[in-house]
Amino acid sequence: MTPWVLRRLGQMVLVLLGVVTLAFFMSYAVPGDPARLIAGPNADAATVASIRHQLGLDASLWSQYTGFLGRLARGDLGTSYALHGAPVSEQLALALPTSALIAVGGVLWQVIIGVPAGIIAAYRPGRAADRIATLGALVGLSAPPFWVGLLLIYYLAYRLSIFPLTGLGDPMWWYLALPTFTLGLAGAAWYARMTRTQMIEVLRTPYIQLARAKGLRERTILLRHALRNVLTPLITMIGMDFGYFLGGVLIIESVFGLPGVGKLTYDAIDQLDIPMITGAVLCAAFFVVVMNFLVDLAYAAIDPRVRNRR
């Protein structure tokens, strides 16, 4: 088991290095001159050149790259061009908790809504419960989240005043209830579909028939024998979504006025704030890669066949 984990860790580091390199060249190749942007349209050539020198943009590509890597290793993502020279890592650290809360909440809602719906639908395919769940999934899949979010804000926050309108406050979960629900509802339909398909497949297997023939309780059959076999694809989805949401979910953040990574990234792109964009991209990629690794670890924990294959 351990050598496999080490190998997998090594792979992860390689992928991250690739992502870092890509991010560097992306920021290098981007159109527009950041020095000119900072200096303003009226600055003369000498000013622009001195700013370029300050930013290290006049050094060779290689030394810029190694400098970038060296700073990265120290957790230094550079300073924002736009936000008065604020360190990028600081800005990300400010936005990340919000995004993390949105991500956790969104994934939780997806699982809470989607998985039971999928199980119920799979239990008696074609029956009423299945049809209701399928219809619900269709609505969930086709309803744009910003529209659902606005509806929720209008009815539950504005008209009925049950929830706060926008922004963050105390208690946190009160403010995050609607945004995370909106995010979760959009994804829950995928979870329901995937769970239903997998569950139907599993419920047909001989080992479930044997579990029934053994006179086990329905609950035991479902939780001990069936669900465990649906868990692998489910964990993939959870892990991927979590990593993805940690990179910021712009629509949710803008509809509900939340200061997360999505908003930060959007503003950075708007202002051609290259260090900030690079930092956000690296942050998003980092979470996706790490979640991928954790998903693989979870596989191995669940399935003895995976443990032995590697």
Add this chain to the structure above:
Amino acid sequence: MSALLDVEDLVVRFATPGGEHTAVRGVSFSVRAGERVGIVGESGSGKSVTAQAVLRLLGPAATVAGGAVRFDGRDVLAFDRGELRRWRGAQAAMVFQDPLSSLNPLVRIGRQVTETLREHLGLDRRAATAKAAELLASVGIPDAAARLREYPMTFSGGMRQRVAIAIAISCAPRLLIADEPTTALDVTVQAQVLDLMDGMTADLGTAVVLISHDLGVVSTFCDRVLVMYAGRVVESGTADQIVEDPRHPYTRALLASIPSLEGELPRRLPSIPGTPPQPGRAHTGCAFADRCPLAADVCRAEDPEPLELGDGRLAACHFADRSAG
């Protein structure tokens, strides 16, 4: 002596996208306590569906459209969930065909054995584990206590079928239904598994319904044999009667297709010419008529009723009273 299991005029229908079809068309048989009854027939003849209907294991696409299943005089088809749960595994158990897929790949062997013991015998974890180790040892698995902690993937097919048998007999059931328990195994392993089933069920006095497409296997293991074709029992009698004096041409064809143990092995396993009728396609007359050497006009016009031939044997053939010429 009254029957332990009594199946009467069982009819099972499947709803498929292509329409409804009847997989089991009026099957009747009974099994006495401790008796061994074999069910043979080509693949698709309705053996597994019959077995699953008896244990109420059919999926949502199937309905039992008629007939009765009685166990010890109790109406199995009327059991509620609780009665069904207390009956299955405790009094009536099953062994499936494919040992590679009938154990859960993600659950330790120990758990898969102990869960039945805990459910039906009310044993605590420790007692169930001890009993499970004993059971695995008794079905010939070396180092049983240690292997309880392993997963099915570390067991060979034959070993897994031994585990399945251990699970099936763990609560000393009165009836064991084994649906082609050796079909997926190597020939040498087949004999060992049959021997094991023989010994274990004889010790417990468990009645066995052994399903197989191999009349040779069934006739050596069982007291009585049912021959199924296209969802019906076409002939039944003692194993000796069926082998020595078959009355249905289909039974004769099955017998002829058993490779002889003497002389050279045939190049290809002989099989019965033709194919069984398509399920779902309505036909008049005897379902075997198109493949039958004796078929006459009456066979294509009228489906033969099972005919009592004395000594408790039955055959559903217009010419059942004629012995093989």
